[in-house]
Amino acid sequence: MPMPLRLYNSLSRQVEAFEPLDPACPTMYVCGPTVYNYVHIGNARGPVVFGVLAALLRRRHGALRYARNITDVDDKINAAAAEQGVPISAITGRFAAAYREDMAALGVVAPDIEPEVTTHMPQIVAMIAQLVDSGHAYAAEGHVLFSVASFPQYGQLSRRDPEEMLAGARVEVAPYKRDPGDFVLWKPSTGDLPGWDSPWGRGRPGWHIECSAMAAAHLGETIDIHAGGIDLQFPHHENEIAQSQCAHGGKIFARFWLHNGMLNFGGSKMSKSLGNIEKVHDLVRRHPPEALRYALLSAHYRQPLDWSDALVEQSVRTLDRLYGTLRDLAGVEAPAVIPAAVDAALEDDLNTPLALAEMARIAAEARKATGASDRARLKGELLGAGLALGLLQQSPAAWLNRGADDSDDARIQALVEERTAAKQARDFTRADAIRGQLAAEGILLEDTPQGVRWKRS
Structure with a gap:
């Protein structure tokens, strides 16, 4: 039951x-x-x-x-x-x-x-x-x-x-x-x-x-x-x-x-009559729409929600981490399974903040997991948590490389691989030069046990 x-x-x-x-x-x-x-x-x-x-x-x-x-x-x-x-x-x-x-x-x-x-x-x-x-x-x-x-x-x-x-x-x-x-x-x-x-x-x-x-x-x-x-x-x-x-x-x-509850913006209730509104039509063109959705779910629905650029930016960063986790698990086959703790949070008067916290906990555990069965289980739970909340529904590449064209992605990936080869050949001067070039383009590199990850800052 x-x-x-x-x-x-x-x-x-x-x-x-x-x-x-x-x-x-x-x-x-x-x-x-x-x-x-x-x-x-x-x-x-x-x-x-x-x-x-x-x-x-x-x-x-x-x-x-x-x-x-x-x-x-x-x-x-x-x-x-x-x-x-x-x-x-x-x-x-x-x-x-x-x-x-x-x-x-x-x-x-x-x-x-x-x-x-x-x-x-x-x-x-x-x-x-x-x-x-x-x-x-x-x-x-x-x-x-x-x-x-x-x-x-x-x-x-x-x-x-x-x-x-x-x-x-x-x-x-x-x-x-x-x-x-x-x-x-x-x-x-x-x-x-x-x-x-x-x-x-x-x-x-x-x-x-x-x-x-x-x-x-x-x-x-x-x-x-x-x-x-x-x-x-x-x-x-x-x-x-x-x-x-x-x-x-x-x-x-x-x-x-x-x-x-209502959204507050600049200390007042957001309303057309006050003129302090942010139109969805404009916001989805300025920000990743999924980050807007995450922000709307970040407070309990009955409470007021203070809307700001900082809230949206934090939501983008959080989704960067979650999608980065899924990218690290790219080779792991796992069907989406909604975790009992996520359903329990939603069954408790739609407690979306608790459900989001549970999703973050699963992702953190997945990043540390080394065993194949644990990685598969946690990837399935992470995808399932996203499914329950309408999040994490696109590929990690689509999210992390949003706004970039494929040819540029291929060029960056080639530089990343060249840097890896240079490090293996102990050509640290060349490796550092590539890292510097990518940093100047706003590309951040992160060395992980699964290899080098990159994302746009």
């Missing part, structure tokens, strides 16, 4: 043993991007971490239904389209493609289902109609609003008092609202804005109803895990709970709520 998977449930504020409703196929929904611009590195933390969880769930249960949405209708999208004089699809198509490309660069495996809001209007309109018919929502001046007073459990996720909730939501004061905390399910669209037909007139959905409708359409009325950034806990996730449970006769919407 595998150890129980334990996850921190934001709803109960405690770590709980996770068992899916269907042991053969858990369900998970993660809030995806609003595609009007490139995403910043903070937006990538959830897809990276919850992608590790998705892989773990597949190993444990054999299957998973994992949905991560694309929000492709939004006032920010409308504004960008109007500014450029193009339809919203021109904006959303471009940035949805860029998002997929950037996530793939970070080693994020695509979800099973990627629902888009614009293709789910019938489901959204139907859910709003259910809420109106059951007395949980009302129409007013072309809008449809959810009546917060109709759901006594409102606030159960964020545990805020009503005054706090109003402040946190930055609610729109509108004369058609029965209560200031009521939120929009449907709003009217003027002729120059995207709109869809509905019983309440031509309009478009509010943000919160979209995820509820898409999750129900693809994963059912009750899902096992709903995840996203802590900044979405209120009001977005709070509102999702209210409208979903009211539309489905009080059924629990999500059994587990998981929230990742």
Whole structure:
């Protein structure tokens, strides 16, 4: 029997043993991007971490239904389209493609289902109609609003008092609202804005109803895990709970709520509104994408993560050591085997720092190992640890010689071999000259029991 998977449930504020409703196929929904611009590195933390969880769930249960949405209708999208004089699809198509490309660069495996809001209007309109018919929502001046007073459990996720909730939501004061905390399910669209037909007139959905409708359409009325950034806990996730449970006769919407912490940059939370963002699209062109992934996994997902160039550089150096170890084991045949200690770390509320520490320990042991069986076992464990974390998935040569062309690699290798021959012939003057030439080119040499290793500094 595998150890129980334990996850921190934001709803109960405690770590709980996770068992899916269907042991053969858990369900998970993660809030995806609003595609009007490139995403910043903070937006990538959830897809990276919850992608590790998705892989773990597949190993444990054999299957998973994992949905991560694309929000492709939004006032920010409308504004960008109007500014450029193009339809919203021109904006959303471009940035949805860029998002997929950037996530793939970070080693994020695509979800099973990627629902888009614009293709789910019938489901959204139907859910709003259910809420109106059951007395949980009302129409007013072309809008449809959810009546917060109709759901006594409102606030159960964020545990805020009503005054706090109003402040946190930055609610729109509108004369058609029965209560200031009521939120929009449907709003009217003027002729120059995207709109869809509905019983309440031509309009478009509010943000919160979209995820509820898409999750129900693809994963059912009750899902096992709903995840996203802590900044979405209120009001977005709070509102999702209210409208979903009211539309489905009080059924629990999500059994587990998981929230990742924010990235800090320069002492402040990274956000577009503050302008202190690092776009993934730029970062993957400046740094090895695998180092960015390593950096995102280096802190526990629920904790804030201080993002800096130094963090990325340290991640590069760590991966240099790990890939260097694999290069030294190049002649050793070993299948990837995920170590029990790595799985145990991930089963303990996705403790990726502990899993990374275990990977480093295995690599250190592998560098000292001399016996053939030990070297094979440790290489398999190192590859397996990488597999569980989405790391060490390329060849050592591809990582260590990144950015160099093959002809230059061959020239450097020839010089290294010439230096080795010179040392064996006791021509130390020539050997030192070659070492000096390579050092001037930024090539570092390291003598090891397995021979001379080289890498670019």
